[in-house]
Amino acid sequence: MNANRSITRLLIVAGFTVLMSLALTGTVSRAEPAKGAKIVATERAPETDRQSLVGLSGVYVKVSGVIPESAPEELNEAMLQGDVEMRLRKAGIRVLDPQEILRVPGTPHLTLKVTVHADQEHLFYAFGVELALVQDIVLLRDTKLVGRGATWSIGAVGLAGTQSLRDIRFHVWEMVDRFAKDYRAANQTR
Secondary structure (H helix, E strand, O other), X not given: OOHHHHHHHHHHHHHHHHHHHHHHHOOOOOOOOOOOOEEEEEEOOOHHHHHHHOOOOOEEEEEEEEOOOOOOHHHOHHHHHHHHHHHHHHOOOOEOOHHHHXXXXXXXXXXXXXXXXXXXXXXXXXXXXEEXXXXXXXXXXXXXXXXXXXXXXXXXXXXXXXXXXXXXXXHHHHHHHHHHHXXXXXXXXX
């Protein structure tokens, strides 16, 4: 069995596992996605995660992923990085540069991970998208221990055909907009 087929099967099994888990907990999104790439399952940030956004002066954006070379140009890391930063700025959220992030308490990074795997014929693509705020956290039982962890996150897995692959960007935009909404709600009294 070739590696590409193994990865695709693994992603589909993982997506099915997430779907079943979310279905059992009642958090599966029943809404239609904005465009042709179909979301199979979503995991939304709980309302309690908003508390971790209080007092943030801005975020550093980091984009990574596994995206096949056959994917449309709109799905490259640089394009997705620009999308996220633009939407944040439009929402009034300061985007920190690499020097600024070193001076901000908690070093908050908004990370976007996009993973896309094609079937052998490149007709269908399984994809996963995760947006998370990663920042320094302190262990309550020993406050001298500081680590890094995701304190707010949202994710989705889905399927797309060749013609709708670029629509994954619409799902990224929706996730960034959700982060911006939660950020504004957490900081409206400040």
